[in-house]
Amino acid sequence: MPDDGRTLTVSDLNDLPSREKYSTFDKFQGTYKSSYNFKNGTEEKLIGNGYTENEANKIMDAWSYTYLYAIGDSYNNEWCYWFYYWLGDILWGKTEDPELFSHRMNKTYNALKNPSSLINCELIHNTIIAKEFFYQMKKTYEFFKDRDKIRDQLSSHKYRCTPEYARYLQNTVAEYAAVRNHCRQKEEDAFCKKFQGEFGVGKYEEVAKFKCASVHRSGGTTPYADALQYKGKVTSPGSNSTITATAVSSAAVGLLGVPLVSALLYKVIIVIIYNYNYNHYSPYD
Numbered sequence: 001m002p003d004d005g006r007t008l009t010v011s012d013l014n015d016l017p018s019r020e021k022y023s024t025f026d027k028f029q030g031t032y033k034s035s036y037n038f039k040n041g042t043e044e045k046l047i048g049n050g051y052t053e054n055e056a057n058k059i060m061d062a063w064s065y066t067y068l069y070a071i072g073d074s075y076n077n078e079w080c081y082w083f084y085y086w087l088g089d090i091l092w093g094k095t096e097d098p099e100l101f102s103h104r105m106n107k108t109y110n111a112l113k114n115p116s117s118l119i120n121c122e123l124i125h126n127t128i129i130a131k132e133f134f135y136q137m138k139k140t141y142e143f144f145k146d147r148d149k150i151r152d153q154l155s156s157h158k159y160r161c162t163p164e165y166a167r168y169l170q171n172t173v174a175e176y177a178a179v180r181n182h183c184r185q186k187e188e189d190a191f192c193k194k195f196q197g198e199f200g201v202g203k204y205e206e207v208a209k210f211k212c213a214s215v216h217r218s219g220g221t222t223p224y225a226d227a228l229q230y231k232g233k234v235t236s237p238g239s240n241s242t243i244t245a246t247a248v249s250s251a252a253v254g255l256l257g258v259p260l261v262s263a264l265l266y267k268v269i270i271v272i273i274y275n276y277n278y279n280h281y282s283p284y285d
Contacts, residue, residue, distance in 0.1 A: 006157060006160075007157060007160045007161060007162060007215045008153055008154070008157045008160065008161035008162065008165045008212060009161070009162045009164070009165060010162065010164045010165055010168065012153055012165065013165070013168060015149065015153075016142075016146040016149050016150065017145055017146055017149060018082075018142040018145055018146050021079075021082045021086075021145075022082065022085075022086050024065070025058070025061070025062040025065065025082075025083070025086050026058070029057070029058050029061050033057065033060050033061045033064050034064070035064040035065075035067065035068050036060075036063060036064040036067045036068075036114070036117065037114050037116065037117055038060060038112070038114060039111075039114050042060065042111050042112065043056050043057065043060065045107075045111035046059060046060070046108065046111055046112075049104055049107045049108055049111065050094055050104060051090075055090065059087065059090070059108070059112070060112070062083055062086065062087075063083065063112045063121075065079075066079040066080060066082070066083045066121060067117070067119060067120075067121075077121065078145075079121075080121035080122070080124070081124060081141055083121060084121070084123065084124040084125075085124075085137075085138045085141065085142075087105070087108065088101075088105070088134055088138065091104055091105060091108075092131055092134065096131060098128050098129060098130050098131065099128055101128075101129075101131070101134075102127070102128045102129070105123065106123065106126070109121075109122075109123055124137075124191060125137065125191045126190070127189070133178075133179075133182065135175075136175040136176075136178045136179050136182075137179055137191075139171070139172060139175040139176075140172075140175055140176045140179045140195075140199065143172045143175075143176065143207065144198075144199055147210070150169075150210060151210070154210070154212055157212075159211070159212045159213055160212065160213055160215050161212035161213070161214060161215065162214065162215065163214045165212065165214075166211075166212050166213075166214040169210050169211060169212060172207065172210065173207055173208055173210070176199075176203075176204070176207045177204065179195065179199075180195075180199075180200065180203075180204060183195050183196055183200065
């Protein structure tokens with residue numbers, strides 16, 4: 001793709017498919033509720049489960065929209081995933097208790113599902129999970145649905161990004177690693193079986209390749225947004241970009257000692273070399 005001269009920012013994340021999917025549930029509120037054959041008293045059951053009347057109607061609408069798209073796409077359960085994570089966001093806004101979250105999630109699905117319907121979404125994770133793990137699951141799923149768009153964004157911007165965008169990519173790798181490690185210990189878990197089948201074997205290396213050179217306001221770049229915090233400036237060889245670095249004075253040598261200062265200088269040099277190589281390397285070549 002051609003280089004448009006811009007640096008990727010967090011606003012570019014709004015163009016990712018996952019953001020569009022979630023906004024769809026809000027966009028068509030009040031449009032699809034009649035498309036699904038809800039059981040009598042569904043709205044009242046949802047309100048009794050801690051939702052406001054507006055939330056209950058919004059949830060019924062989103063469920064109906066999911067049902068229409070799933071049934072119209074030969075049961076593409078991707079929309080069931082989007083619904084689950086969208087609903088989880090609402091529920092975690094009401095409680096920090098994993099047991100209560102799980103209880104309300106189960107009650108919500110039981111209220112929504114009509115056994116007479118051709119298709120019903122099932123819970124993605126039907127055991128008690130911590131809030132942190134829920135969002136790790138959510139971010140991992142989003143990444144695998146967004147990765148083609150992210151790859152295009154990185155390529156078209158020559159892998160230049162703001163520290164915030166770089167941090168998003170770093171966090172994605174960490175979240176994926178957390179889910180992978182969890183599922184290695186829970187191989188019999190239904191969610192983990194699906195995860196290992198779709199996103200497990202050999203995928204970590206792919207996820208870890210999604211990086212960009214963080215561009216600072218000064219014009220300098222570092223490979224990662226939260227790289228070592230240096231003060232002062234060192235120009236990387238062969239380029240006009242700079243990275244921050246700690247100035248080492250003779251007083252510091254006397255205070256810290258030669259071995260420690262040498263080690264610090266070695267780290268600075270390694271970062272400079274890595275930064276230079278990073279800016280001349282595309283992980284997808």
